[in-house]
Amino acid sequence: MPDRLNDADQAFVDHLRGLLPAAAFLDASDTFLTEPRGRYRGKGVVVAPATTDEVAALIRACNAARVGVVPHGGGTGLVGAQVLVEGAVPIILSLSRMTRVRAIYAEEGVMIADAGAVLADLQTAALNAGKMFALSLGSEGTARIGGLLSTNAGGLNVLRYGTARAQCLGLEVVTPEGEIWHGLTRLHKDNTGYDLRDIFIGAEGTLGVITGAALKLSPIPAVEGSALLAVTDPAAALSLLSLARDIVGEGLSGFELMSRVGFDFMMETGLMAAPPLQPLPDWQVLLRVGLSAGSDADDALERIFTAASEAGLVQDGLIATTTDEANRLWAMRETIPEGNRLIGSIASHDISLPLSRIADYIPEAARRIAALGPLRINCFGHLGDGNLHYNVFAPKGEDRKAYDPIRKQVSAIVHDLAVEMGGSFSAEHGVGRLKVGEVEQYNDPVRLNLMRRIKASFDPNGIMNPGAMLRS
Amino acid sequence: MPDRLNDADQAFVDHLRGLLPAAAFLDASDTFLTEPRGRYRGKGVVVAPATTDEVAALIRACNAARVGVVPHGGGTGLVGAQVLVEGAVPIILSLSRMTRVRAIYAEEGVMIADAGAVLADLQTAALNAGKMFALSLGSEGTARIGGLLSTNAGGLNVLRYGTARAQCLGLEVVTPEGEIWHGLTRLHKDNTGYDLRDIFIGAEGTLGVITGAALKLSPIPAVEGSALLAVTDPAAALSLLSLARDIVGEGLSGFELMSRVGFDFMMETGLMAAPPLQPLPDWQVLLRVGLSAGSDADDALERIFTAASEAGLVQDGLIATTTDEANRLWAMRETIPEGNRLIGSIASHDISLPLSRIADYIPEAARRIAALGPLRINCFGHLGDGNLHYNVFAPKGEDRKAYDPIRKQVSAIVHDLAVEMGGSFSAEHGVGRLKVGEVEQYNDPVRLNLMRRIKASFDPNGIMNPGAMLRS
Structure with missing residues (x-):
């Protein structure tokens, strides 16, 4: 168990001001403190480095001072990985000033970009080079590639092109101790050690900060x-x-x-x-x-x-x-x-199932939900990936707030049945802070133990995105 | 640094005989002690469990007694990961008695198999179900799926279907402490924690033993x-x-x-x-x-x-x-x-390059090799993956043994130039014991440090495939 973290207090911020240019210090506006569903309001001191070296300097300082770091991409995540509510005041590390496309190798089908590049801008850059960057989802005008990789985002093209993980060849990462892993490979095959890339992808910023990515481009x-x-x-x-x-x-x-x-x-x-x-x-x-x-x-x-x-x-x-x-x-x-947002759900879910269980899941889940009352269910999503967004709403004309007391019951029905059928309680949205309990409840205990060991070995002081993915 | 390992001596084997059925104990025949290129001769006591529980019992016993474990699939690996020459006598854990196809979900395109199933048998099973298992390579009549995943094998179909990693949805693994991770998911999307699957794939048995795999089937x-x-x-x-x-x-x-x-x-x-x-x-x-x-x-x-x-x-x-x-x-x-084998190479290599550097690499490498003498070069391979097998031979009519003194020089030329051009010294064959030096020489030091931390945190006693991938 790491020591308790310290607040990013005035003295620490003054110390940072000696390490980083003034332009790196941004106001802690709503952009950095809220999340799309309005469930949490976070806190923190916003620092936006302009280079990988600045990110490394910042993280080294945070690690030395035992100050938490919450990485912040586009802020579009739906599970609260980007907002820290409880505990010591963290540094919110915004990637919003690292937005360059560093290089495009059109003939190879590779693009190298800063982690703060916005997905829509990367799509455009690829098209201008006669290629396609296949990752595509609703928030693409705001979401940044570092966050999309950190959550292994899905979206509309997964069936053919895979999740964010499958679109990535290599990464540049600043570790929790402020070292830089230069892993921006353009190689399609490289069997020279453990697969670090895939450890950082989907780790939600808890093992380090992705600062750059080598991305696969596809033919249009x-x-x-x-x-x-x-x-x-x-x-x-x-x-x-x-x-x-x-x-x-x-x-x-x-x-x-x-x-x-x-x-x-x-x-x-x-x-x-x-x-x-x-x-x-x-x-x-x-x-x-x-x-x-x-x-x-x-x-x-x-x-x-x-x-x-x-x-x-x-x-x-x-x-x-x-x-x-x-x-x-x-x-x-x-x-x-x-x-869905305008109607207002009682509870939203992002489940996946083995394809052959979906046709059983949908009526059985509806049957179990119906036992709670005449609730409305909007079940839709990426069927080819076995991924359903399963959202439950109050009966027409009724206030969803009246149903707050059964929210957990609804989610337990949806998640229990998915896991019973070999499915997952989080297909593409991730864990963040919203589903930390589910990670503990539903995950294989051996997996959970190995996850904790990885976290402890990468981040001995527990500074990286504390409380996300795993309870700190 | 873990304590020195102990020999799998008679007392330890007697202890194992109390834990496992007699049928699990096989003769240490050449099959288990040699490797395809005849470079090494290993040693060890061969134990072939028939079930995952037996594997777990075996590993628990080895971990308690600090006895090394060398996992053995089909024995076709080209980098010596399957043979241990130096140090304490290990247990050679053969998967040859775990060869079942556990289930096929044809409509989902998923097959679940024991780690010891031979690749050609899996291809046949898939065809019989109206699907294709796309992994294909020269040794497919002997290689076993656990070994193919542990080395992230490539082969002839990578361009379209990816390496072994891309053919795998989930794993069952026995950890170095003898626990079983039940990760045989059939899901295409599952963002519920760190990506353990991809840590074990390509880890060459140094982090645990793959005992089963959920494999993707493709349309024919x-x-x-x-x-x-x-x-x-x-x-x-x-x-x-x-x-x-x-x-x-x-x-x-x-x-x-x-x-x-x-x-x-x-x-x-x-x-x-x-x-x-x-x-x-x-x-x-x-x-x-x-x-x-x-x-x-x-x-x-x-x-x-x-x-x-x-x-x-x-x-x-x-x-x-x-x-x-x-x-x-x-x-x-x-x-x-x-x-190539009949001619006999001075040195063989399995490199990868960014696609756009291949046309520069081939003449430049030939130029550098020519400085050593009129050597013959057979350069061939999976061009679509940027993967070249680059083998160097003595001049016609000359004995390759006369060129043994320059073997390391040849390899240094081939590997240095590949790495200079952003390439890799091991595209699909892996590291094993042959390329441990290259891992230390060419890898990013931050990556190497994180690899060592992963190894130490998964396998605190250092029993799993000691000396492969990382020096023990």
Whole structure:
């Protein structure tokens, strides 16, 4: 057990001012103290170094003084890893002044960037080089790559391109003792030791600070197409997934399941005038194919549609005829979380399941939730990855606050059943401070023990993002 | 620094006989004491548990008695990780009695297998379930999946499907203290803690023993085709790679560069009567496409051939017209190492480079090697992965033994230049005991320090595969 941490008090900040340029010291504005769901309000002294060496100097000082460090990227995380509420006042280490694309090797399909680069800017830089950076998610206009890697973010393209982990070849990291690991490799194969990269990815800043990343770029698909299909039920959606993959292989780049409730919410909150398919189906799938030159995306979508209709999986559907129409369909998908936010959930979850258990999970979870009352469930997400966002809401017209007392009960139902079925209580959002209890409750105890050993061996003083991932 | 290890002496073996069934004790035959290149002869007492619980009991006993454990899969590794020559007599923990496929979830694309299952058997099991297990390499008839994961093996399909790491969803591992981590997840997304899986993959048995794995299965490409193309030089091969990817995207599943020397060797040793393309080109590429239903592989290969010829990259070539012909081309590629073995190298290397440096590396390395004498170089390999097997031979008619004194000099030239150019001294073969010195010489010191901390925290007594990966 490390010693108690010390406050980043005035004397310590004065000491830092001797080490770092004045421009590194930012006001502790709401940007740095709040998080998207408004659950926590953090505290801390905001320092934004401009270089990796400055990050190292800052961390060395914090380690020497036993002051906690909370790394801060775009602040879009949904599990509170970026805000520290309890304990000693930390340094909030903002990456917002390290935003450069350091180099692009277009012919290799590699881009090297500072950890503070915003995802949308990286996507643009890649496109300007004739390539695609495939990571894509709702918060891409704000989220920074260091945070996206630290949470192993998912998003809309995981089915084809993998999570953030799969988009990363190498890292530059400042360790909890303020040393710099120069691991920005452009190599696709390198078996020369333990896989440090994958320890830091997904570690939520608890083992060090990612300051730079070597990222994989992918070829831009020559032709793309999207279709919105009404499916009988989640089992039919899974069969459709399999069928679509048989037809286009890796060319299937997105496969999202959406429930009727998400559309009800968008209409109820004025986010949507009328649904594209009417009557509104109980379940819809939005899928995208991206194919190489010489292929015909519309033809591929037609074949999927026809085969799925003949198999009785699909009752209705439309194939986007223009890029604008396709973009509108995907924008609709991306609006579902905003509808959820406006309605206000009792509890939100980000679970994953073995693919073959999803069709069992959805009705069984609904049955168990129904035992608590006539709650509304919006279950949607990245079906191809086995990843469901499973959000539970008060009955229409009722105040969600009245249901606060059952929030934990709801989450226990959702998580217990997922884990019972071989699933996970956190698919892509991570642990942060919100799910530290779940880590202890659901994780294999041997894994938990090894996680604690890694933490202790990397960060003996426990300064890095204290209380995130593992209780400090 | 852990205490010195103790010998697995008769008293200890007697103790083990009280813990494990008699069938677990095997003769220490050559299978367990030798390695493919005949560089080392190991020692040890061979114990082959039949279950994970037996592995755990064995490791607990070894840890309590401070006896080293050398895990042994198929014994095909090329860096000596499977043979211990110096120090106390270890237990050789053979996985050869744990060979079951535990379950196949065809609809999910997941197979769960014991660590001792032979790769070729796993490939067959997957095919029988209508899927493909994509890991494929020369030793697949002998290599076992636990060893393949422990070395993060590569092979012929990495370009499309990734290394062994990318084929694995989850692991079951016995820790150095004899605890079992039950991590056989079938999930594609699971952000609930540090990534233990990727720490054990590639750790060469130094952090624990992999006893089971959840493996990804891929769809079988509906149509396949292969072509052998004569290219101007390595730079042209790289341009051809880019061009082929533009045409078939992820459908490009193999891309091998072969030098003239490899063909000379196969003919010189009687392994090949005549080369498929004549006159024999200096450089050839063997490529494979695998496409989904409705695609035409021959047409895709024709388009690649035509475009590459028009661009002046390719001078000659053939497209295999039957599966047999394609198989013969790939068998030819797989015979190159046997030609090397029969000729006998002074030094062999398994390097990787950033793709854009390969065309500079090959002539510059040849220039540096030429300064040592008229040595022969066979440079071939997985070009799409930036991975070259770079083997150096005595001049024709001379005894390689006469060149033993310059072996280290040769390797230093090959490795120094690779590292200078941002490459690696071990792309897919790993470190084992052969390259422990290179790990210390070439690795980032911060990485090396963190590797040592991981080792110490997982294996405080230093019993697991002592002397492999890191000096014990």
